[in-house]
Amino acid sequence: MKKMIRFRATMSGFSTIFLLVFPFLTTLAQTIPEPPAQHPRLLMMAGEEKQIQKTIDTDPNWRKVHEAILAESDHLIDLPPIERIQIGRRLLDKSREALRRLFYLSYAYRLTDDVKYARRAEKEMLAIAGFSDWNPTHYLDVGEMTMAMAIGYDWTYSTLSPQSRQVISRAIIEKGLNTSLDERYNSWLRATNNWNQVCNAGITFGALAVYEDEPDLAKQLFKRAINSIKLPLEDLAPDGAYPEGYGYWNYGTTFQVLFLSALEKAFGSDYGLSRQPGFMATARYYENMTGPTGYSFNYSDAGGGRGSLSPAMFWFARKSNDPSLLWIEKGYLQQDDPARFTRNRVLPAIMIWGAGTPLDKATPPTKNLWTGQGKSPVALMRTSWTDPNAIYVGFKTGTPSASHAHMDIGSFVMEADGVRWALDLGSQEYESLESKGMNIWGKEQDAQRWTVKRYNNFIHNTLTVNDQYQKVQGYAKITKSGESKQLKFAVSDLSDVYEGQLAVAQRGIGIVDDAFVVVRDEIKVPDQTTKVRWVMLAPDDVKINGNNLAVLSKDGQQLTLRVDHPADAKLQTWSTAPTTDYDAPNEGTLLIGFEYEVPSGKSQALQVSLLPQKVVSTGKKFDKPLNQWQP
Template identity: 75%
Template sequence: MMEGEEQGILKTIASDPIWRNVHQAILVESDKTIPLPPIERVLEGRRLLGKSREALQRIFNLSYAYRLTNDEKYAHRAEKEMLAIAEFKDWNPSHYLDVGEMTMAMAIGYDWTYAKLSAPSREKISRAIVEKGLKTSQDKRYNSWLQRSNNWNQVCNAGITFGALAVYEDHPDLAKQLIKRAVNSIKLPMEDYAPNGAYPEGYGYWNYGTTFNVLFLTALEKAFGTDYGLSNRPGFMETAGYYENMIGTSRYPFNYSDAGGGHGKLSPAVFYFAKKSNDPSLLWVEKAYLQKGDLSRSADNRVFPLLMLLGAGVEFDKITPPSKKVWVGQGKSPVTLMRSSWTRPDAIFVGFKAGSPSAPHAHMDIGSFVMDADGVRWAIDLGSQNYHSLEKLGMDIWGKEQDAQRWTIKRYNNFIHNTLTVNGQLQRVDGYAKIDDSGESDALKHGISDITDLYKGQLAAARRGIAIVDDAFVVVRDEMKATANSATVRWVMLAPEGVEIQDDNVAILNKDGKRLTLRVDHPAQVKLQKWSTAPTTDYDTTNEGTVLVGFEYTVPAGASETLQVSLLPQNVVVDSKTFDKPLSDWGQK
C-alpha cells in the first residue's frame, strides 16, 4: 500500500455499505487478535504452515487496520507478533511453503507499520526476513520449488519477493537478484494457464496459487511500474473465468482433485482480473458473496485485506451476469462447465472433467462430473483427504506411479468418482483426455471427451458426453467398444444418502426436501444398485451422508455398447423427457 493510497480506500468505504462491511470485518478480526498471545513455533507433522498462515492473517489484518485508522494499537500488536516470529529458530525451510507465507507476513508488517516500529524492532524484524527468509531460498536443499510448475513456485516466489522488496533499501544487491530470479521462475506455473485459463490443480489450489501469483504481479507493478509482461502470458487473464464458472448453482464448487468439500469462497484475486480486463461480469459470484452481509467465513481468509486494495472503486450495481453459460478450458486438466442460468436459484449446473491422473494433485477422476439442480449438489465429488491424517500413518500420498500407494486411498481412485470402472481396475496414470467437442444452445449445452487412453488394455474405445438438454435435465452418455475380451463396466454416481431404487432402471434421490430422478435409458436390461462409501481401511476417512448408485454391465468381446443415464430434476415430467442422439450428432445444429 503506497503512501496516500488509504484515501482512495476510505472514499470507497464511505460510498458503499458493502465495502463498509468488508472494512469493518477486517477491523473486527484485528480487534480479536489484540488480546491473543503471539503464535508459537509448533509443527503439525512436517509442516509449520498452519502457523505461517495464521501469522499472515494476523499481521495483514493488523497492518491494514493501522494504515486505515491510524490507531497505534494495531501497529504495536503487529510489532509484538513479528518480534515473536523473529525469535523462531527457523521458519521450517524443509517445507518451504512455510517460509514463503511467513516471509510475506513479516514483509507486509515491516513495510506497513514501519513508521511505528522502534529502531531495535526494525533491525530484528529485517534481519529475520533476510536470514530466515531470503537467504534460505538460496540454499539448494530447500529451493527445488524454483523449478516446479505448481502452486509452490507461485507462493514461494511471491513470499520471497515481498521480503526482498521490504528490505530493498538495506540489501539492494540481494533483493535485485531474488526478484529477477522470481520473474524468470514464476513463468513455469504461469505456463499451465495456457491455452485458455483452466488451472491444472483445481478449484482450491487455484485460489492458493493464483492469489499469490496476483500478489506477486501487483507487488512488481507497485514497485517498478511493470509486471514485465507476465500477465500477458497465454491463458492467464482468462483464468478468472475458469474460477467463476467452477461455482455451481448449489454454491458448491466443482471440487475435483485435491480440493476441499465445502462451499465456494470469496477470492480477492478475482478483482485484479476484473479491473485489468475491464470486465465487471467476472465479479458476479464475488458480488453474491459480499451481498450476503455476514463476512465471518470470508474474513478468515489470510489475505482478506487484499480485497480492499484490489476492489477499491468497484461499483457493485454495475456488475452483471456473464453472457456465456458454457465455459471450456483445455490444458493439463481440461473441463467443461455449464449451467442453464446464472440467476435462477433452481438452475442446473454441470462440471465435467477430462485430463490425467498424472497432473498435479490429480485423482483418478477422468470423465467424472458434478451436477446441481434446485440448489442441491446431486452428483458429488468428495475432494481430498486431509494430508496429515494420511502422512502421520506413514502413507506415501504423492507417488503417481500406476501402483503408487496414493491410489489405494478411496477418495483418490476412480472407484468412488462419477466415472467408469472397467473389470475392477484403476484408470491409467499415463492416460490423458481433452475436451474434444462442446457447444452452447438453448437445446443442448454439452461437452464430449474421448477417454479411451485412460482405459488402455481395458476397452478398445470409450467416449463420454454430458449435456444439459433444453435447460431442463442432464444426460450422461458413454459410447464404448470392448477389446478382444469382454469388459464388465461399472457406472456409478456418488449421491446424497437418501436414494431409493424404484425400478430396475429408476432411482429417486432425496435431499433437503428436493428430489431428482436417475433413469437408465441404455442399455434396456440393467439393475440399479447401491454401494456403501464407508471406509474399508484404517486410513480412509469417513464419507458420511453419501452413497454410490449405479449399475454394472458386461460388454461382450469386440462389441460396441452405449450406456446412457438421464438426471431429471423434480419439476420435470419424467416420462415426457427423453433424448437419444449419438455423440457424433451432438455438435450438429
C-alpha cells in the first residue's frame, strides 16, 4: 500500500481538512525555521533598497532599467484594475498581468517611498481578491496570481489598512493556498516540467506572505514544495539542458530561481536544491541558446522571436561568481532601450539579483561548443561570441515524448552573415488550436497533436521516411562531439526515432574550418525500397541552380546550399502554407531539400553543405564518414 502522509491544516472560514501528500514525498525536508516576523520578507528584505539605490546612483546601465520600471509604474497608476475575463480554459494572461503590475508598483513603492504606488497596488489587490476564483482547473493561473498577490501584500504591508490586509490575506489563503491542497487541482506536485516550478513557487510566496495568519499550514506547504520541486531539477542532469527548450527555460527556471531566492532570504538556505546535478550548469545552456543574430534556438514549444533579457541569469552569475554568464544579457542592457523589457513581469527582480554587478566584467565565454545530454540533448556551436556575422548552429536530438516536444529529432538551426538561414517555426498559439476542438497534448503515436503542421517532422530540418512520423517513444542522444578550429561538431544516432523505417540512422552536423557547415546523414534502409526526404526550412527567396545547388537570399546576403551526396539528388521546394483550418500561416518561409529512393537493404550517405557567400568561390569541401569526425 502506498504510504500517505496527512496533516491538519487550519483554514479561515472553513472546516479542518486533511492534505494528502503524494507518495513521492517519502521524506520531508529538514526542519523549517521561522521566517522573519516582520514584513517585507520576500526577496528584498528591509534596508536592502539602499544597495540597489547605490547602484542606481553610480551605474548608468542600472539607472536606465530602474527608470524604465518607474516610468511603467507611473503608466499603471491610471489603468483600471484587471477584470476576471477567461479565455478558453485559461485566466493566465490576467494572472501574468497581475504579477507584472504588482511587482512593478510594489518595487516603485519600495525604492521611492511614494505611497501613490502602494495605493494603486492595494486597489489592484482588492479587485483580484474579489474574483470568484483564480481558475484552479488551470493551476498555472493560480500559481502566478498567488505570487502576484503575495509580493504586493508583503511589500506594501505597512501601508495597508487592517481591513485591506484581512481581505487580501484571506484571498491568498482561500483562492491560493487552500486550492493547492485539493487533489483535483494539484497534479503539478508530481510533474517534472515548468508547472511544478511555477505552481510551487507561487504557493510558497503566498505562504510566506501570510505566514502569521496560517503558520502551521505555511510550514507544511514549505516542506511539501522543497520536496516536490526536486522533480523538475532531476531532469536537468547531467549537464543542464532544459527539456522543454528556450522559452520554457525562461519560464520554469525563472520561477525556480524566484523560489530559491525566497528560501534563501527567508530561511538562509535553499536546502541543497541549487546543488542538484545540472542545475547551476543550466545557465550555460541558456546563454548558448542565443545565436549572433539575437534569435534563440526555438525548438519545441518555443516562440520564434528574438531572445530576451533574463533576470534569472543575474542570479546564476552572482551565485556562481561567473560574470561570463552575462555576455548575452550585457548586450541587451547596453544596446537596447530598457523600456523594451517592461512587458517582462518579473523585471524588478533584476534589480535585486543584478544591481551591483559591474557589466564590464561580463566577458565572452571561452568555449564555442556546448553539449548537453538529458531528455532533449543539444549541441550548440559557433565560430565567435563577438562577431555578429559568425556562423552558429543549434542541433537537437532527444524524443518527441518529452514535455512540449515536437517531432524534431535531428533538427537544426543555422546562421551566418547576420541571417538565420535554417529556421524553426516554433510553437503555435495554444488557444488558436484548442478553440477549434484540437487535443494538442496527446503523446500517442496517432495523437491529434502530430497533425499540426508545426509539430510534426515534415516541416522540421530533419529526415522523413516514406511520409511517416518519427516514433514518439524513440530517443536519440549526442554520441560524440568535439571542438577545434578545423571542426566543431556533434553526432547523434537517430535509429530509435526511425524504428521500423530505417535500420540505421546517424546524423552529424559540423562547422568546418570556421567557414561553412556540413550536415551528414548515414542511413541503412530495411529490406524494401525506401523513400527518404531531406529538408531545411528557409527564408522564401530561393533559386535552384541545377540539381544540387540552391542559392538562398535574405537581407542582402546569400547562402549556397549544395548537395554533396547522393550525386544524383535533385533539389526541390515545398510550400509551408497551411493545409487545414487550424494550422497557422508560415509567411516568408519554404522548404528546400530533396527526396531519394534507397534500394532495399542498402546504405546511403546524404550530405549537404551550407556555404556562406565568402566561401562559395573557394570550392571548399569536407567529405569524411562520421566515424572519422574528430576535432
